[in-house]
Amino acid sequence: xxxxxxxxxxxxYLAGFAFGALLSVTGGILLERARSVMLFAGFSLHxxxxxxxxxxxxxxxxxxxxxxxxxxxxxxxxxxxxxxxxVLNSLRKIEGLSTLILLFAAGLMAWASLAPAIDPxxxxxxxxxxxxxxxxxxxxxxxxxxxxxxxxxxxxxxxLPGSHRNPGRDTLEERIYQCCVIGFIFFTIGIMTGSVWAxxxxxxxxxxxxxxxxxxxxxxxxxxxxxxxxxxxxGGKRFAxxxxxxxxxxxxxFLGVNYLPGLHSYL
Amino acid sequence: MAGQTTRASLPVxxxxxxxxxxxxxxxxxxxxxxxxxxxxxxxxxxxxLHDFGVTEHGSRPVIRILSRAGLLDPIHSPWFxxxxxxxxxxxxxxxxxxxxxFTAHPHMTxxxxxxxxxxRLSALRSLPRFLTHLGVLILVSGVAIGGMAAFETTLELPxxxxxxxxxxxxxxxxxxxxxxxxxDSFSVSHYESGLPREYRSDxxxxxxxxxxxxxxxxxxxxxxxxxxxxxxxxYRLDHHAVITLAHDGQTRxxxxxxxxxxxxxxxxxxxxxxxxxxxxxxxxxxxxxxxSPREQGSVWVFSRIEEILESYPELFxxxxxxxxxxxxGSLFSLSGVEPHYTTGLIxxxxxxxxxxxxxxxxxxxxxxxxxxxxxxxxxxxxxxxxVKGGDRP
Numbered sequence: 001x002x003x004x005x006x007x008x009x010x011x012x013y014l015a016g017f018a019f020g021a022l023l024s025v026t027g028g029i030l031l032e033r034a035r036s037v038m039l040f041a042g043f044s045l046h047x048x049x050x051x052x053x054x055x056x057x058x059x060x061x062x063x064x065x066x067x068x069x070x071x072x073x074x075x076x077x078x079x080x081x082x083x084x085x086x087v088l089n090s091l092r093k094i095e096g097l098s099t100l101i102l103l104f105a106a107g108l109m110a111w112a113s114l115a116p117a118i119d120p121x122x123x124x125x126x127x128x129x130x131x132x133x134x135x136x137x138x139x140x141x142x143x144x145x146x147x148x149x150x151x152x153x154x155x156x157x158x159x160l161p162g163s164h165r166n167p168g169r170d171t172l173e174e175r176i177y178q179c180c181v182i183g184f185i186f187f188t189i190g191i192m193t194g195s196v197w198a199x200x201x202x203x204x205x206x207x208x209x210x211x212x213x214x215x216x217x218x219x220x221x222x223x224x225x226x227x228x229x230x231x232x233x234x235g236g237k238r239f240a241x242x243x244x245x246x247x248x249x250x251x252x253x254f255l256g257v258n259y260l261p262g263l264h265s266y267l
Numbered sequence: 268m269a270g271q272t273t274r275a276s277l278p279v280x281x282x283x284x285x286x287x288x289x290x291x292x293x294x295x296x297x298x299x300x301x302x303x304x305x306x307x308x309x310x311x312x313x314x315x316l317h318d319f320g321v322t323e324h325g326s327r328p329v330i331r332i333l334s335r336a337g338l339l340d341p342i343h344s345p346w347f348x349x350x351x352x353x354x355x356x357x358x359x360x361x362x363x364x365x366x367x368x369f370t371a372h373p374h375m376t377x378x379x380x381x382x383x384x385x386x387r388l389s390a391l392r393s394l395p396r397f398l399t400h401l402g403v404l405i406l407v408s409g410v411a412i413g414g415m416a417a418f419e420t421t422l423e424l425p426x427x428x429x430x431x432x433x434x435x436x437x438x439x440x441x442x443x444x445x446x447x448x449x450x451d452s453f454s455v456s457h458y459e460s461g462l463p464r465e466y467r468s469d470x471x472x473x474x475x476x477x478x479x480x481x482x483x484x485x486x487x488x489x490x491x492x493x494x495x496x497x498x499x500x501x502y503r504l505d506h507h508a509v510i511t512l513a514h515d516g517q518t519r520x521x522x523x524x525x526x527x528x529x530x531x532x533x534x535x536x537x538x539x540x541x542x543x544x545x546x547x548x549x550x551x552x553x554x555x556x557x558x559s560p561r562e563q564g565s566v567w568v569f570s571r572i573e574e575i576l577e578s579y580p581e582l583f584x585x586x587x588x589x590x591x592x593x594x595x596g597s598l599f600s601l602s603g604v605e606p607h608y609t610t611g612l613i614x615x616x617x618x619x620x621x622x623x624x625x626x627x628x629x630x631x632x633x634x635x636x637x638x639x640x641x642x643x644x645x646x647x648x649x650x651x652x653x654v655k656g657g658d659r660p
Binding site: 189195 | 292293295296299300302303306307309310311342410419458460462463464465466485486487488489496498500613615617620623627630631634635637638
């Protein structure tokens with residue numbers, strides 16, 4: 001049931017993206033509304049799918065939060081991006097970003113649903129993952145990632161020619177900064193909760209495992225990005241470039257390290 | 268006199284200049300720029316090859332070059348440690364600047380009250396970043412304490428056995444010499460798929476032959492004794508064979524593991540070579556290597572030998588090494604094979620953990636305040652500039 005629900009989510013997000021793409025060419029209130037409807041419908045179904053999966057895991061007597069394997073983490077990452085965007089949009093009105101957000105979220109969901117190497121079935125937890133720290137560690141990390149993804153989208157926008165006119169360089173820089181600070185707080189909490197968990201599970205809070213090292217690299221990149229705001233030119237384009245480098249680092253922290261030997265591999 | 272003053276102030280000038288450079292924001296960014304590629308290398312290049320002797324003489328030139336450059340263990344090499352130390356100095360200078368700014372008292376001149384308030388307000392606004400940096404510094408101090416005094420080792424403790432803890436601890440006086448740990452029982456439960464669901468060890472700690480503590484250790488739930496943590500890491504399942512040996516008129520029973528030598532007599536040895544739960548659907552069997560002054564060889568002893576003989580009455584004629592009485596004066600019999608667990612525990616001690624925890628809390632408090640009190644900007648001549656007193660956030 002949960003897989004059927006979750007498989008329909010990328011279709012809604014893709015439809016929303018299509019409406020958004022058309023909107024950017026033709027304009028029109030109808031297309032804008034259609035994009036919003038697809039976004040909300042997709043997000044509602046996405047949330048429902050995650051909850052159904054959680055409940056179904058208990059029905060299978062292996063109950064756990066759906067955050068334990070690559071499929072579940074991709075689904076949650078995609079959900080976190082849309083969730084973070086909706087929260088930010090309600091505060092700062094960044095509707096223009098929704099088309100790109102829909103594309104990003106649809107891409108992640110489509111990969112989770114279609115990649116033959118990704119097993120969508122609910123699997124039992126190995127003893128090391130049976131901990132309350134699983135929820136706090138994974139959710140905070142992915143909320144941090146989501147925030148950084150949106151910062152990177154703003155960063156890419158800032159680097160585009162003409163960004164100084166609409167919505168304005170200062171506004172974009174401010175949005176990037178806000179997303180980076182929020183992401184940095186969540187990501188720091190994610191690293192901390194992971195360290196506490198590792199302290200109980202493996203006997204040490206830090207072990208230079210590839211995932212841990214890449215998390216530190218990502219943390220340093222965003223620390224540097226936030227510090228560039230205090231340079232005389234307030235970071236300028238360097239700030240935007242660092243958010244894009246940070247996004248690449250996040251992607252490697254999340255997916256690339258699976259191909260390196262370590263304790264955090266999803267594969 | 269004037270010349271003396273110039274000479275005396277010259278080192279001070281250079282020290283101030285060095286402090287200014289090392290404590291600057293650009294220097295911080297440069298250090299991050301140096302550290303990130305090194306950390307990337309540490310995850311891509313194979314680490315720990317020294318432990319396997321791969322970097323010794325005769326290994327491939329590339330490996331030797333990487334090893335000499337310290338890149339096969341970059342985290343413990345000067346390439347990492349020097350920039351990390353400079354980063355700490357950068358933080359200390361930055362914190363020092365903020366403290367100085369907060370405690371500064373502008374001269375009492377007309378309008379000094381306003382000036383003092385402005386300085387104080389500016390310093391107060393930088394409090395979140397001060398806390399964040401202080402937190403990082405405290406955290407790094409905790410890591411340094413751990414680096415100097417922490418240890419971690421593994422303990423393989425067979426079910427039912429008792430071992431002293433002191434030999435595991437590299438520091439004298441940390442634990443009492445009379446501290447012992449015993450694995451009372453070990454249990455493992457499985458999912459239907461056969462995957463382990465949970466495993467736990469019931470441990471008893473004795474101090475000078477009196478029970479100090481009893482408890483269960485399972486994954487994610489360690490036990491701490493005198494600050495030393497016992498963490499459930501893994502387990503091993505062996506099989507023990509319950510063997511009876513009638514030799515020279517004496518009958519003895521043994522519960523033996525592979526490799527274990529049975530006490531037979533002064534010049535005769537019997538060693539368990541292999542234990543198999545089920546050989547060719549004929550049930551459990553054990554292979555024993557026998558040596559005496561008269562004869563030597565190996566024999567397979569089956570627990571269900573009588574049933575086997577009913578089906579194959581000429582078994583011993585055709586396969587004499589299956590005859591439990593093949594050695595003169597000795598008769599082996601196998602009562603059964605029983606599972607025997609050995610629990611794998613991590614024994615760890617790190618006095619830096621409370622400091623790391625305190626640093627993490629201070630850093631997080633600083634980060635939250637940074638979000639709640641963002642950098643205020645003053646508009647001057649149409650351009651926005653951050654309100655700050657120095658060149659470091």
